[in-house]
Amino acid sequence: MTRHGRQAARLLATAALISLAVSGxxxxxxxxxxxxxxxxxxxxxxxxxxGTWDEARHSPLDQINATNVQRLGxxxxxxxxxxxxxxxxxxxxDGVLYATSxxxxxxxxxxxxxxxxxxxxxxxxxxxxxDACCDVVNRGVxxxxxxxxxxxxxxxxxxxxxxxxEVVWDxxxxxxxxxxxxxxxxxxxxxxxVIGNGGAEFNVRGYVTAYDAQTGEQRWxxxxxxxxxxxxxxxxxxxxxxxxxxxTDWDTTGGGGxxxxxxxxxxxxxxxxxxxxxxGPWGRHDRSPxxxxxxxxxxxxxxxxxTGKLAWHYQTAPGDSWDYTATQHMVLADxxxxxxxxxxxxxxxxxxxxxxxxxxxxxxxxxxxxVTANWASHVDxxxxxxxxxxxxxxxxxxxxxxxSAAGGHxxxxxxxxxxxxxxxVPAREAGWVHHPDKETWFELGVxxxxxxxxxxxxPPFEGQLIAWDPVAQAxxxxxxxxxxxxxxxxxxxGKLVFHGxxxxxxxxxxxxxxxxxxxxxLGTGVIAPPITYQLDGTQYIALLAGFGGPVFNTMEDSMAxxxxxxxxxxxxxxxxxxxxxxxPALPAPHPVPEFPxxxxxxxxxxxxxxxxxxxxxxxxxxxxxxxxxxxxxRRMALETHAIFKPIVxxxxxxxxxxxxxxxxxxxxxVELIHDYVKVYAAELRAREAADPVADSR
Ligand code: CA
Numbered sequence: 001m002t003r004h005g006r007q008a009a010r011l012l013a014t015a016a017l018i019s020l021a022v023s024g025x026x027x028x029x030x031x032x033x034x035x036x037x038x039x040x041x042x043x044x045x046x047x048x049x050x051g052t053w054d055e056a057r058h059s060p061l062d063q064i065n066a067t068n069v070q071r072l073g074x075x076x077x078x079x080x081x082x083x084x085x086x087x088x089x090x091x092x093x094d095g096v097l098y099a100t101s102x103x104x105x106x107x108x109x110x111x112x113x114x115x116x117x118x119x120x121x122x123x124x125x126x127x128x129x130x131d132a133c134c135d136v137v138n139r140g141v142x143x144x145x146x147x148x149x150x151x152x153x154x155x156x157x158x159x160x161x162x163x164x165x166e167v168v169w170d171x172x173x174x175x176x177x178x179x180x181x182x183x184x185x186x187x188x189x190x191x192x193x194v195i196g197n198g199g200a201e202f203n204v205r206g207y208v209t210a211y212d213a214q215t216g217e218q219r220w221x222x223x224x225x226x227x228x229x230x231x232x233x234x235x236x237x238x239x240x241x242x243x244x245x246x247x248t249d250w251d252t253t254g255g256g257g258x259x260x261x262x263x264x265x266x267x268x269x270x271x272x273x274x275x276x277x278x279x280g281p282w283g284r285h286d287r288s289p290x291x292x293x294x295x296x297x298x299x300x301x302x303x304x305x306x307t308g309k310l311a312w313h314y315q316t317a318p319g320d321s322w323d324y325t326a327t328q329h330m331v332l333a334d335x336x337x338x339x340x341x342x343x344x345x346x347x348x349x350x351x352x353x354x355x356x357x358x359x360x361x362x363x364x365x366x367x368x369x370x371v372t373a374n375w376a377s378h379v380d381x382x383x384x385x386x387x388x389x390x391x392x393x394x395x396x397x398x399x400x401x402x403x404s405a406a407g408g409h410x411x412x413x414x415x416x417x418x419x420x421x422x423x424x425v426p427a428r429e430a431g432w433v434h435h436p437d438k439e440t441w442f443e444l445g446v447x448x449x450x451x452x453x454x455x456x457x458x459p460p461f462e463g464q465l466i467a468w469d470p471v472a473q474a475x476x477x478x479x480x481x482x483x484x485x486x487x488x489x490x491x492x493x494g495k496l497v498f499h500g501x502x503x504x505x506x507x508x509x510x511x512x513x514x515x516x517x518x519x520x521x522l523g524t525g526v527i528a529p530p531i532t533y534q535l536d537g538t539q540y541i542a543l544l545a546g547f548g549g550p551v552f553n554t555m556e557d558s559m560a561x562x563x564x565x566x567x568x569x570x571x572x573x574x575x576x577x578x579x580x581x582x583x584p585a586l587p588a589p590h591p592v593p594e595f596p597x598x599x600x601x602x603x604x605x606x607x608x609x610x611x612x613x614x615x616x617x618x619x620x621x622x623x624x625x626x627x628x629x630x631x632x633x634r635r636m637a638l639e640t641h642a643i644f645k646p647i648v649x650x651x652x653x654x655x656x657x658x659x660x661x662x663x664x665x666x667x668x669x670v671e672l673i674h675d676y677v678k679v680y681a682a683e684l685r686a687r688e689a690a691d692p693v694a695d696s697r
Pocket of ligand 1: 200201
């Protein structure tokens with residue numbers, strides 16, 4: 001199997017495997033025309049992705065506070081025309097709320113009433129859903145002057161007129177022949193718009209690019225990994241990076257290191273910090289067999305925003321082998337550490353360590369585990385490097401690794417309260433088995449899995465909201481959550497921490513003690529972060545609700561999307577608002593139809609069909625009894641069975657997001673998959689016939 005296929009296999013198994021494995025913000029002082037003068041007015045607005053330049057996601061608003069938050073109710077809601085994951089941070093500026101939906105669509109609403117003012121659809125081809133590891137999501141827009149900017153799933157950066165959503169310019173930022181996607185929010189830096197991309201799971205080469213906000217012309221591009229050594233390096237930093245790679249074909253695999261989410265600009269220090277992603281392929285034994293750190297994978301990079309030149313870098317997981325991205329949200333904070341005020345950068349990347357760096361120099365100040373992490377014992381402060389456990393190397397045998405590839409913390413933004421000094425991290429405890437030969441997780445039989453897990457830590461499998469003290473490097477409190485895929489966080493001067501969860505609840509906790517002060521049932525799973533703003537003397541809290549992302553192939557019973565239609569919506573709350581209407585209940589599952597059994601099928605053919613299904617279908621349509629949010633192929637109608645090949649090879653459903661796989665699968669392979677689906681469906685039909693009351697899985 002190709003590297004692409006192998007990597008896809010590992011990726012597609014994400015959530016299922018996790019289950020199995022555990023059964024003081026600086027302000028722009030430049031007087032020249034700049035976005036800061038127009039956008040840093042967080043007192044009543046939310047005009048920057050992270051709230052303020054430091055991305056603390058802490059609002060000074062306190063009308064809603066611990067004494068009255070119980071009175072929170074719905075001010076208005078608006079449909080987002082989606083049934084998949086909503087991950088965006090809304091932006092509120094000049095009384096208009098801008099939010100993105102699936103497929104990179106942009107909506108503008110009257111922030112007081114919810115009236116839709118305009119919407120923009122970049123018309124991303126449905127075929128491109130296949131290139132997105134983790135759903136057709138988008139994490140929001142940026143605003144500069146009279147424009148709104150959005151990155152699209154098919155790799156474009158688009159500037160829109162704020163007043164009507166009309167396109168001002170539209171530039172392609174990627175090679176359209178490669179599986180690049182954009183899901184992250186662009187950032188405004190001076191008069192530039194900066195955007196990265198995703199695709200490390202499919203072995204693309206990561207980079208971040210700055211564009212002129214006015215014209216869309218490229219200003220600079222920084223590659224996070226070296227390219228073909230037979231060609232000149234695009235910029236000098238890549239010579240240093242190339243010395244940390246080895247082997248014969250790393251330049252042909254892409255390498256990964258994609259900048260798919262986190263970026264933060266410090267206008268005082270004039271530095272742009274970006275987080276780089278995991279290696280592609282995941283295992284360094286595949287990617288760089290002679291070893292090496294593989295710069296700049298899993299690194300935090302400080303760039304000169306005018307030129308894109310590297311000021312410093314810090315690599316969180318040298319030679320990353322575990323999908324340990326450093327793309328997680330970064331917060332800039334000035335902290336009193338050992339009697340001195342340090343300008344720090346805070347990050348809780350996937351690898352389970354909470355890092356405090358000096359953001360002027362990149363020096364590591366401290367790093368401690370915020371969740372279970374067995375890949376490294378600790379981070380050596382003298383060298384700044386993690387001390388990797390020998391047991392973390394899975395080149396020759398399977399290993400149960402904590403945190404999982406989903407990370408101790410993923411893209412879901414954290415928040416920091418200046419008064420408590422705490423950082424609220426939406427985290428999770430979960431492990432993952434990395435295996436050198438097996439293509440998919442379920443090839444690990446129960447016996448194998450028991451052997452892999454033997455003698456290894458087995459912490460609870462759960463989500464956690466962690467209040468982390470970055471100075472003490474210790475948790476002040478932890479809220480345990482049943483599901484592992486929950487929402488991002490908002491902090492307010494009302495001494496509150498707001499967040500939603502995948503089960504469809506919205507919470508307010510006391511910022512100091514963690515006491516639960518509000519629990520509202522929305523009926524819609526939440527993965528996005530809330531924001532807050534104030535208009536006409538009323539404080540509002542806005543939140544996108546809509547479940548999805550990488551776990552939609554394995555729905556847990558508790559998740560709202562297993563009981564209610566997952567209709568994406570923008571919910572806006574205020575004090576003394578109304579009830580939150582629940583979405584319609586899901587209809588009973590479509591019965592498994594009767595169809596002719598596949599012609600005699602050998603065990604080997606069935607196994608091959610199962611394997612192909614897992615690699616190419618399971619990530620979206622569910623694996624081995626998991627409950628998918630997208631269509632369960634076992635319940636396909638007879639008419640759909642009849643056009644199985646036109647769908648899989650002909651792209652008949654590409655407009656719905658089910659692209660053609662004609663470039664990856666032969667007709668014979670598709671027949672094997674189809675046969676496997678029929679056998680798999682017949683099992684379910686027999687089970688349901690025997691026990692029609694049982695919950696059909
Ligand atoms: Ca990844």
